[in-house]
Amino acid sequence: MKARILVLWLVLIGLCGVAPANSPGLNVPATLTPAQGESQNGEIPSPTALAPVRPTRPLPPAAPDKWSLWTNGTQLRGANIWQRIRVPDLDGDEIMGDGYIGPPYVQADFDRLAALGANYVNLSIPGLFTERPPYVLDEGAQANLDSLLQMAANADLFVVISFRTGPGRSDFTFYRDGAGVWYPPELLIETVWTEQAAQNAWAEMWRHTAARYRSNPIVVGYDLMVEPNADEVALNIYNPDEFYPQYANTIYDWNRFYPPIVQAIRQVDPDTPILVSGMGWGSVLWLPYLQPVSDPHLVFAVHQYAPFQYTHQQPGDNRSYPGVFDLNWDGQPDTFEWNWMANYFSRLDTFQQQHPGPQAVNEFGVVRWAPNAADFMRDQIAYFERRGMNHAIWVWEPSWEPWRTVGDKAMNYLLGPDPNNFEEVDNDLLRVILDSWARNTVRPSQYRMSRLYLPLLKR
Secondary structure, three states: OHHHHHHHHHHHHHHHOOOHHHOOOOOOOHHHOOOOOOOOOOOOOOOHHHOOOOOOOOOOOOOOOOOHHHHOOOOOEEEEEEOEEOOHHHHOOOOOOOOOEEOOOOHHHHHHHHHOOOOEEEEEEOOOEOOOOOOOEOHHHHHHHHHHHHHHHHOOOEEEEEEOOEOOEOHHHHHHHHEOOOEOHHHOOOHHHOOHHHHHHHHHHHHHHHHHHOOOOOEEEEEOOOOOOHHHHOOOOOOHHHHHHHHOOOOOOHHHHHHHHHHHHHOOOOOOOEEEOOHHHHEHHHHHHOOOOOOOOEEEEEEEOOOHHHHOOOOOOOOOOOEEEOOOOOOOOEEEOHHHHHHHHHHHHHHHHHOOOOEEEEEEOOOOOOOOHHHHHHHHHHHHHHOOOEEEEOOOOOOOHHHOOOOOOOOOOOOOOOOOOOOOOOOHHHHHHHHHHOOOOOOHHHHHHHHHHHHHHOO
């Protein structure tokens, strides 16, 4: 017995290796040192304090299963990545790369995210079936997802797969006002809200996805659709009280659309958590109108960008937190401070009282130049964590050089508050995020190790 335990312990040490933050070759500037923990005075450790070491490791604690990562307080803190199918005539072969999907991510992008303390990446990416009929497997999208998952695994990151697109839906739905302005109108595909065949194919896409990735230990969630939006794009409705009396249980209703997707997944994968949000682009405002299905592993997810006038303001608007400005588009000034946010978030409590279950914020952010953005982000994260919600910021950008200065990079928090700056700089908003990520304690390697040694120790 002693010999067996000794051999097992040596195997575990060999599998564990050095944490991603200590990986050789990582180029993390001194101003952005990895957030692996805090010093006794609460400050981010200096680069010297984070020198690579191989400590003596005790047997790790029993790592949780995937479901308990969503139910035992905040355990997943990280970021989203974004990709779409490249359109060569529109994108060229530089800005988005020259591959089928862009912008391109490489291993160093995932390694650095992990090195800064994140343990979770939300892959906001194209789905695995084609956007136009016949709705069939998109081999290029599948190969892209396989590659992303391998890089995330190498970086020791948990993953949620979040499909932006699929049968009857293109990524251009997220910037639909640009149709005929900066891209051809035919690229805008939103027939998923009017064609039952597209909705049926969406369920088949998820059945295929779940069958392929159900055994992948880093995949801890399936997000069925990024920001369901039939209310606006198909009907020009912005208020749930206006939508549901007229369109409940119609083809436009997400409550009718998503249950067959859950059923399709559960036919091949009974365990992986499923993330589902409400309509209205997944906002908190629409969550109370979501009708949950009976499933033991359902996570209720929201995207949080309220109030939009603050989180998406233009440089020079100078709308501050706290501050006074129009919050509801009626032309009258309103008081914006935490009490306003608490009242807005109260819908989460109301929904949870009616439908107990874990909630998550798998996308949130604020433009980097918003006045007092660091305080706003700090207060939000503190609220999420008091509620035990996992969370992921928008967005973790790739290091692909042609992409680095495209647009204003409004939510690339490495760049600081100056909208004209595109170089990495230490800043308060980034520090708030790193302080949060420093509280992460669990990673996939711990999960895999525990699965390996616990059965043997029970003998």
